[in-house]
Amino acid sequence: MGVEWKHLIKRLADRGAEYVDVRYVPKEENDTLVMWNGNLIAFDRAEERGYGVRVLVDGAWGFAASSCEEEAEAVFDRAFDNAAAASKRSRRPIRLADKDIVKARFESPCGIDPFEVPLLERVAIMKDIDSALQHKNVPQRVVSIKTTRKTIRYFDSEGAEIEKYIIEIFPAIQVASFDSEGVMQQRGYRPPRLGPTRGWELMNKDHWKRESDRVLSELFEVIAAPSCPSERCSVILMPDMMFLQVHETIGHALELDRILGYELSYAGGSFVRLDDFGKLQYGSEKLNARADATLINSPGSFGYDDDGVPAKNRMLIENGILTGAITSRQMVMEANDRAGREIFLDSGGTSRACAFYRVPIERMTNINIDPGEDGTLEDIIKGTERGVILSGERSWSIGSTREQFHFATDIGWLVEDGEKKGALRNCTYEGMTLDFYRSLTKVGDESTWEVQYVDNCGKGAPSQEMQLGHGVPVCRFDNVKVGE
Amino acid sequence: MAKENAIKMLKELAAYALSKDAKAMFAWQSEDSRFVRYANSAVSLNTREILTKLEVMVYGDRKMASSSIMTDADDLDSMKKAVDKAIEMLPFAAPLTYQPTISAIQETVISEEAYDPAVAAMTSEDVIAFVEEAVSGLETEDILLSGNISSGATEQAFMSTESTEAVYWRATDIGITLVLASLRDKWEVNAEQFAGRVENLDAGALHDRLSWLVELYTAAPAERVPEQPFTIVFGPAALATYVDYHTWIGFNGGAMKRGFAMMSPDDIGQKVLSDRFTLMEDPTLLETYPRPVDQYGRARKSRPIFDRGVFQGFIWRQSDADEFGEKATGHDVTSLSVAMKGGDRKVSTIQEFAALPRDRDILYIPYLHYTGLVNPTKGIVTGTSRFGPLWLKKDGSIAVPYNVRFTVSLKDLFGDKLLWVSEKTVPWGESSHYRSRNPGATVVPVLACVDNIDIELSNESF
Numbered sequence: 001m002g003v004e005w006k007h008l009i010k011r012l013a014d015r016g017a018e019y020v021d022v023r024y025v026p027k028e029e030n031d032t033l034v035m036w037n038g039n040l041i042a043f044d045r046a047e048e049r050g051y052g053v054r055v056l057v058d059g060a061w062g063f064a065a066s067s068c069e070e071e072a073e074a075v076f077d078r079a080f081d082n083a084a085a086a087s088k089r090s091r092r093p094i095r096l097a098d099k100d101i102v103k104a105r106f107e108s109p110c111g112i113d114p115f116e117v118p119l120l121e122r123v124a125i126m127k128d129i130d131s132a133l134q135h136k137n138v139p140q141r142v143v144s145i146k147t148t149r150k151t152i153r154y155f156d157s158e159g160a161e162i163e164k165y166i167i168e169i170f171p172a173i174q175v176a177s178f179d180s181e182g183v184m185q186q187r188g189y190r191p192p193r194l195g196p197t198r199g200w201e202l203m204n205k206d207h208w209k210r211e212s213d214r215v216l217s218e219l220f221e222v223i224a225a226p227s228c229p230s231e232r233c234s235v236i237l238m239p240d241m242m243f244l245q246v247h248e249t250i251g252h253a254l255e256l257d258r259i260l261g262y263e264l265s266y267a268g269g270s271f272v273r274l275d276d277f278g279k280l281q282y283g284s285e286k287l288n289a290r291a292d293a294t295l296i297n298s299p300g301s302f303g304y305d306d307d308g309v310p311a312k313n314r315m316l317i318e319n320g321i322l323t324g325a326i327t328s329r330q331m332v333m334e335a336n337d338r339a340g341r342e343i344f345l346d347s348g349g350t351s352r353a354c355a356f357y358r359v360p361i362e363r364m365t366n367i368n369i370d371p372g373e374d375g376t377l378e379d380i381i382k383g384t385e386r387g388v389i390l391s392g393e394r395s396w397s398i399g400s401t402r403e404q405f406h407f408a409t410d411i412g413w414l415v416e417d418g419e420k421k422g423a424l425r426n427c428t429y430e431g432m433t434l435d436f437y438r439s440l441t442k443v444g445d446e447s448t449w450e451v452q453y454v455d456n457c458g459k460g461a462p463s464q465e466m467q468l469g470h471g472v473p474v475c476r477f478d479n480v481k482v483g484e
Numbered sequence: 485m486a487k488e489n490a491i492k493m494l495k496e497l498a499a500y501a502l503s504k505d506a507k508a509m510f511a512w513q514s515e516d517s518r519f520v521r522y523a524n525s526a527v528s529l530n531t532r533e534i535l536t537k538l539e540v541m542v543y544g545d546r547k548m549a550s551s552s553i554m555t556d557a558d559d560l561d562s563m564k565k566a567v568d569k570a571i572e573m574l575p576f577a578a579p580l581t582y583q584p585t586i587s588a589i590q591e592t593v594i595s596e597e598a599y600d601p602a603v604a605a606m607t608s609e610d611v612i613a614f615v616e617e618a619v620s621g622l623e624t625e626d627i628l629l630s631g632n633i634s635s636g637a638t639e640q641a642f643m644s645t646e647s648t649e650a651v652y653w654r655a656t657d658i659g660i661t662l663v664l665a666s667l668r669d670k671w672e673v674n675a676e677q678f679a680g681r682v683e684n685l686d687a688g689a690l691h692d693r694l695s696w697l698v699e700l701y702t703a704a705p706a707e708r709v710p711e712q713p714f715t716i717v718f719g720p721a722a723l724a725t726y727v728d729y730h731t732w733i734g735f736n737g738g739a740m741k742r743g744f745a746m747m748s749p750d751d752i753g754q755k756v757l758s759d760r761f762t763l764m765e766d767p768t769l770l771e772t773y774p775r776p777v778d779q780y781g782r783a784r785k786s787r788p789i790f791d792r793g794v795f796q797g798f799i800w801r802q803s804d805a806d807e808f809g810e811k812a813t814g815h816d817v818t819s820l821s822v823a824m825k826g827g828d829r830k831v832s833t834i835q836e837f838a839a840l841p842r843d844r845d846i847l848y849i850p851y852l853h854y855t856g857l858v859n860p861t862k863g864i865v866t867g868t869s870r871f872g873p874l875w876l877k878k879d880g881s882i883a884v885p886y887n888v889r890f891t892v893s894l895k896d897l898f899g900d901k902l903l904w905v906s907e908k909t910v911p912w913g914e915s916s917h918y919r920s921r922n923p924g925a926t927v928v929p930v931l932a933c934v935d936n937i938d939i940e941l942s943n944e945s946f
Contacts, residue, residue, distance in 0.1 A: 035578065038581065039581055040577055043550065043577045044549075044551065045552070046552040046553070046554075047551070049554065060526070060527060060530070064531065064532050065531070065532075066535075066556075067555045068556040068558075082532060085527075085607075086520075086530040089612055092524065182861065184743040264630040264663050264672060265521070265523070265674075268870075269665075359529060396856050397854050397868070398854050400870045404889060404943065406856060406858075408856070426859065428858060430941060432943075462517070462519050
């Protein structure tokens with residue numbers, strides 16, 4: 001007989017808890033397959049089962065987690081006691097914004113459940129891709145497929161009951177070789193979301209053959225290329241680089257818990273202040289950013305967050321002006337209170353935990369940049385006097401308040417007088433976040449827009465890894481510092 | 485769980501695998517983790533998680549498959565299902581070009597030197613009382629406390645179907661990060677401590693550092709640093725970040741073979757770094773939560789990686805050794821015991837150093853935020869300063885600088901640019917909590933001075 005979660009919630013409410021929720025994960029499965037130079041070095045199934053209990057007592061949070069269902073009552077009590085202990089060091093009692101109480105179910109759209117695909121078939125497609133990447137001048141090639149399938153049951157003391165059934169797939173390839181100076185160069189590919197679903201159908205053989213050929217060809221370009229010149233010029237970010245720029249300098253910067261100082265002891269703060277909402281010129285007028293958890297084919301969409309709030313599609317930046325943030329029930333109340341005005345009407349539905357044994361915190365959903373009206377990639381290149389096209393994230397380093405950044409890319413291409421020239425290697429660019437977005441001069445149209453995924457966004461303490469998405473077009477920024 | 489029970493459970497699982505004609509290796513872990521988090525001068529989170537995980541690796545003829553499960557510590561049935569799963573997967577594994585080695589532990593080894601019952605018994609009330617002492621009198625309406633205090637007990641046990649012997653290890657660890665930050669001005673300073681035993685915690689030392697930094701940050705002028713070369717004195721957190729890159733792209737044989745390393749076989753025996761730089765992998769250092777034997781039952785010995793700048797060679801984990809035809813070096817542990825040796829500079833704290841006369845402007849950078857590996861072959865790393873950098877001016881005055889970015893090659897940093905290294909060392913905690921608690925620490929000098937680092941991006945405010 002299963003645990004009576006609602007009974008245990010009521011029991012703590014009767015003890016004086018102001019709020020209680022439990023996330024019960026009866027089963028989470030994660031398969032990781034990694035083929036390195038043809039050797040299947042990881043062929044792994046990981047499963048976990050358990051529950052996490054979050055309790056609000058006297059305005060403070062307590063949390064406890066376990067896999068042992070027989071001890072559920074004791075674990076609930078432990079969470080209560082933790083909250084009671086925390087409340088002794090409370091400065092501003094935690095309050096939760098109102099929400100619609102729902103009894104609902106969410107299922108991520110999936111054409112073919114990857115866990116139902118025979119292992120033989122999964123390995124076979126990896127071998128096919130590996131073969132396509134094989135070349136005498138490519139000493140390193142990696143093919144990986146990570147898949148997730150999980151059920152989360154959520155109950156809270158306000159009466160919400162939600163079940164989520166989520167399937168995700170994260171395939172990737174990478175090849176690497178040495179340039180003439182003996183420096184390792186790499187080129188990778190992670191497919192943008194190609195259709196309306198999130199299942200094994202992403203593993204279309206023709207698509208992977210085509211992309212494998214392109215990745216190989218671009219690796220050969222980059223190992224023979226000159227180094228990126230050190231100068232200030234335009235940079236044209238392809239979606240497979242733009243997503244990371246947005247992730248690090250819009251997404252993380254606009255997490256309301258960071259803005260309010262809840263991540264100062266680890267992940268960092270934000271240069272954004274509460275006074276900035278509605279006023280700050282974050283970027284040029286061409287910049288329109290949103291947090292859209294309704295974009296159904298992305299891991300940043302999950303139906304209901306771990307506060308039980310339905311998915312929302314909210315603007316963050318409109319015509320360059322900061323208007324919104326990535327928010328949860330707790331943080332919107334505190335922000336409005338501290339600001340002395342109602343900046344946020346309600347929760348943006350972004351509170352998520354990576355596992356049953358972690359607490360929900362503000363996480364990105366799909367932090368997207370709306371397509372613009374500056375045409376295709378070719379149109380943008382034609383209008384560029386001197387610049388570099390940058391593609392593929394190689395390294396990233398961001399200031400602690402997201403005020404500045406440094407990125408290196410897999411490959412670049414020089415643009416001169418409106419024409420794409422040869423490839424460049426060792427490309428880096430860096431800058432100050434606001435200066436950078438204010439120099440946004442071209443935003444590509446729908447034809448350039450892609451949904452990229454992130455499967456390992458780190459945040460929080462204890463640390464959490466989260467999956468999310470970014471729908472982004474090709475964008476051009478001017479007067480950017482580039483170099484080797 | 486008592487060690488006898490853990491070993492008994494692994495023996496049952498091994499017998500179960502053998503009954504299915506399977507060759508299998510088992511890694512079991514149990515943790516009791518507590519975490520108290522502070523934000524805005526309040527406890528923002530108080531958690532406790534009790535988790536057990538089993539990993540099973542099954543071996544065939546040039547094949548392997550693995551499964552893991554996080555479940556109730558007593559749930560043997562679920563653990564057996566994990567064994568079944570790995571066995572079920574094995575026939576579908578693609579053949580390897582080499583035969584992976586399964587452990588055959590020769591002798592049961594039980595290690596509990598790094599375990600302190602007092603840590604395991606710590607309550608959140610104990611933690612909160614300790615923090616009160618460490619920040620006493622330092623908070624104001626504007627200066628607020630943030631912090632992470634992670635404490636816990638970890639048990640690990642390893643066994644295979646090739647013997648009935650086991651490796652069992654348990655440890656306790658505490659990691660304390662306290663941050664005081666100005667709500668109005670947005671500066672932030674910190675103090676950290678990492679220890680395996682309660683007796684090694686020192687709230688007074690945390691308080692001394694924080695109060696000194698807070699006084700400077702509230703009194704000294706805040707200034708933008710010019711974008712030009714600087715002499716930098718790094719603190720232990722920054723040094724540990726750089727040293728840990730060596731673990732990844734320096735002396736790791738597998739990474740070298742895959743082309744993601746800055747050292748090459750030609751460097752062995754060569755003086756490639758400063759003679760001030762000696763790096764050990766030393767499992768005798770209790771502050772690193774050492775594993776005296778690895779998961780294959782191999783006794784681990786102290787081993788120099790760089791001896792006064794001379795590269796001594798790569799370490800080889802078993803899987804890399806199998807793949808690349810090398811001999812494993814006894815480093816199949818979940819956390820290495822890496823230590824950078826202290827030097828001859830007799831200075832123990834930044835407070836002491838800042839009071840000494842100096843012949844140039846020096847930046848003190850205690851901590852690096854979010855570094856990025858720009859180029860593994862060249863060992864180029866970029867990052868920004870954080871948590872209380874200081875601008876120690878030639879005239880003896882001290883300013884508080886806004887954060888800066890610089891990009892350096894590890895070969896330069898620990899090579900020609902390394903001017904001096906403090907004699908005193910400290911452990912800097914690296915305990916990871918992503919999926920499972922993994923106590924670890926890197927021992928580093930409290931201070932080390934590096935010359936001629938280009939400040940390439942300098943913030944104009946906090």
